Amino acid sequence: MPAGVDGTRPHHHTASTEIFYLLSGAMEFLVDGELHRVTEGDLVTIPPGTVHAFGATTEGPAEFLAILTPGLQRFDYFRQLGRIARGEADWDSMNDLHDRFDVHFDGEPGWR
Numbered sequence: 001m002p003a004g005v006d007g008t009r010p011h012h013h014t015a016s017t018e019i020f021y022l023l024s025g026a027m028e029f030l031v032d033g034e035l036h037r038v039t040e041g042d043l044v045t046i047p048p049g050t051v052h053a054f055g056a057t058t059e060g061p062a063e064f065l066a067i068l069t070p071g072l073q074r075f076d077y078f079r080q081l082g083r084i085a086r087g088e089a090d091w092d093s094m095n096d097l098h099d100r101f102d103v104h105f106d107g108e109p110g111w112r
Contacts, residue, residue: 001027001062005085006055010107016068018046020054025062029054030111051106077101 001007010030020029022042029036029044030053037057038044046052056062068074077097083089098104 001025001056001064002085003056003060003062004058006053006112008053008081008103009091009105010051010053010111011103011105012051013046013048013068013102014104015048016070016072016102017048018052019067019069020044020046021065021067023063023065025060026057027054027062027064028057028112035112053107053111055112072102074101077103 007027020027020038020043022038022040022044024040026037026039029038030051031044031046032051036044044054080089080093080097084091084093094103094105
């Protein structure tokens with residue numbers, strides 16, 4: 001994830017737990033309204049129903065591993081997030097994908 005880029009706006013999952021392991025760099029996570037900074041080697045667990053958002057800090061790029069359980073095929077979801085990050089699509093392009101990927105937005109872009 002490039003420096004300063006938001007991974008997604010505030011959202012929750014009704015059925016999935018989301019786990020993030022930071023491989024390199026630093027990220028910020030908004031979890032239930034509180035901002036947390038995580039660095040290489042940190043693990044973040046987001047239970048179902050918890051409103052959260054994440055993004056790389058402005059200090060540099062970040063690499064992370066994201067695990068969602070129970071598993072759903074979310075490849076198209078993450079591809080679309082990449083298009084949004086590159087300016088090839090806008091957030092409204094996600095509107096029809098909420099139920100399919102168990103991603104329900106709870107706020108506007110620009111949460112930081």
